[in-house]
Amino acid sequence: MSLLSTIKGLLGTGDSNQQLRQQEDLLTSLLVMAWMVEARDPYTGGHLWRVSQFSNLLANRAGLAANDVSRITVGAFLHDLGKISVPDHILGKKDRLTEDEYAVIKTHPEVGWRMLSSHPLAKLAEEAIRAHHETPDGKGYPRGLIGFDISVDARIVGICDAFDAMTSTRPYRKGMPVAQALSIIQENLGTQFDRTMGERFIELGQEGGLDHIVGHSDAGIPMQSCLMCGPTIVVQRSHREGMNLYCPSCTGEYATHTTAGRISLSPTGKTGLPKDLEPQVDRDVIADTVRSSARALLA
Numbered sequence: 001m002s003l004l005s006t007i008k009g010l011l012g013t014g015d016s017n018q019q020l021r022q023q024e025d026l027l028t029s030l031l032v033m034a035w036m037v038e039a040r041d042p043y044t045g046g047h048l049w050r051v052s053q054f055s056n057l058l059a060n061r062a063g064l065a066a067n068d069v070s071r072i073t074v075g076a077f078l079h080d081l082g083k084i085s086v087p088d089h090i091l092g093k094k095d096r097l098t099e100d101e102y103a104v105i106k107t108h109p110e111v112g113w114r115m116l117s118s119h120p121l122a123k124l125a126e127e128a129i130r131a132h133h134e135t136p137d138g139k140g141y142p143r144g145l146i147g148f149d150i151s152v153d154a155r156i157v158g159i160c161d162a163f164d165a166m167t168s169t170r171p172y173r174k175g176m177p178v179a180q181a182l183s184i185i186q187e188n189l190g191t192q193f194d195r196t197m198g199e200r201f202i203e204l205g206q207e208g209g210l211d212h213i214v215g216h217s218d219a220g221i222p223m224q225s226c227l228m229c230g231p232t233i234v235v236q237r238s239h240r241e242g243m244n245l246y247c248p249s250c251t252g253e254y255a256t257h258t259t260a261g262r263i264s265l266s267p268t269g270k271t272g273l274p275k276d277l278e279p280q281v282d283r284d285v286i287a288d289t290v291r292s293s294a295r296a297l298l299a
Contacts, residue, residue, distance in 0.1 A: 023294040026121050031077055031286045037084045039279035041091050042248035043170055044080075045234040046217030049285050050168075052076040053213045054160035054201075061200045064152070070296035075128025076157045077289060082112025082129065092249075094171035106141045109133055124297075127151035132158045137191040155194040159185065159201050162193070167214050169230045171249075178205055178214055218285050224265050226252055235263050237284045246272035 038048050055076035059069040083091065086108060090101045097105065112129040116122045131154030134140035136147050140158075150158075166181035176184075182205045189195045204210055215231065216222050223231035226247035233245055233254065241258040245265060251272045254265035 020294055023297065024290050026119075027074065027290045027294055028286060030074075030116070030119065030121065030125070031289060032281055034078045034081050035281050035286065036279060037081055039248070040088065041083070042229070042232050043092075044168070045232060045248065046223055047164055047168065048077050048080065049217055049282075050164045050213050051079065051157065051160045052289060054163060054210065055156050057204055057209060057213075058156050058160060058197060058201050061204055062152075062156070062197060066296045068152075070293040071124050072128065072153050072156055073289065074293050075125040075153050076160060078112075078116070078125040079128045079132045079157050079161060080108065080112070081115055081125075082108035082110065084115070085111045096172055106133070110142050127153040128157045130154070132161055134158065135192045136194055139191075150194070152197075155197050159193050159198055163201070163205075163210075164214075171229070174230070175215070178210060182206065218282070221263075224254070224263075226250060226254070227267055228252060233265065234282070235265075236280070236282050239263060244268065244272075244276070246276050248277065251277060 034048055038044055052073050056069060056073040059072045064072070083105075086104055090097065090104055093101065109130050109132065113126060116125060116129060131143070131145060131150055134143065134145040134150045134154055135158070136150065138144050138146040140150075163181050163185065166184060167175045167178060169175040182202050185193050185198050186202055189198045212219070217234045218237060221235050221237070224233040224235055224245070225231045226233055226249065229247050229249040229252075232247050232249050235245065235256075239245065239256060241256050241263070243256045245254050245256060246252065247254070253268045253270040253272055253276070255268050257264050257266060
C-alpha cells in the first residue's frame with residue numbers, strides 16, 4: 001500500500017474538505033512539537049524553517065513529484081525532533097562540544113523516531129528524522145548506512161541541514177558566507193554529501209537561489225541581532241511596532257520599530273522576566289507549511 005493510500009485510510013472516507021482539515025490538524029501537531037523543541041536552543045532560531053525551505057527547493061530542482069516534495073518539506077521541518085532529549089547544558093553550550101557531549105547529540109535521530117513512531121503520520125518523516133546524519137561513505141550515524149541505502153529524503157535534508165549549520169552563527173563562530181559553505185559541500189561530494197543532490201544544491205546556491213533563505217526565519221524576515229549574542233532574535237509576521245522582543249540567550253530586551261514596512265530592534269537596557277521568555281510558536285510559518293503540504297499529499 002502506498003504512503004498516500006495509508007494517509008487516506010487513516011483519515012477515513014469522509015469528504016475531501018474533512019480529510020484536508022484532519023490532515024492539517026495532524027501535521028500542525030507535529031510541527032508545533034518540533035518548533036517547541038527548536039526553541040530550547042537560543043542559537044537555532046529559524047533553523048527548521050530554513051532547512052525545510054532549502055529542502056523544498058532542492059527536491060523541486062531534482063524533479064521529484066509534488067507529494068514527494070511535500071513529504072520531504074515536512075520531514076525537514078521535523079528532522080531535529082529528537083533533540084528534546086539533549087540536556088540544556090549541552091544544547092546551549094557556548095563552546096565546542098567534547099567527545100562525550102557530541103555522543104549525546106548523536107542520539108537524537110533515533111530518539112526523534114521513537115518519539116514520533118506512534119503518530120498517525122510518522123512515516124512521512126521517518127527517513128528525514130532517522131537518517132539525516134547518515135553519509136554516503138558510511139561514516140555517518142546512527143546506523144552507518146552507505147550510498148543509496150540512504151533514502152532520498154535523508155540525502156536532501158542532510159545537505160540542507162549541514163549548509164544551514166555552516167551559514168548560521170554559533171556562540172563560538174560567525175556563520176560562513178554562502179560561497180564558502182558551497183565549496184565545502186563541493187569538496188565532500190560522494191563522502192559526506194550525496195553527489196547528485198549536492199551538485200544540484202550547489203547550482204541553486206551559485207544562481208543565488210538560496211540567498212533569500214539564508215539568515216532568515218520566515219519569507220522576507222531576516223534574523224535580528226542581539227548586541228551581545230549575534231543573530232538570535234526571531235521576528236514573526238505577527239509582531240508589530242511597540243512590542244518588546246527578547247534575546248533567548250542573554251534575555252536582553254529590544255524595542256521594535258517599523259521602517260518602510262520592516263521591523264528593526266533597539267536595546268532598552270532591560271532584561272526579560274520569565275513570562276517574557278516563554279517560547280511563542282510561529283503560527284504563520286507552521287500554517288503555511290501545513291496548508292501547502294496537506295494539499296499536495298492529498299492531491
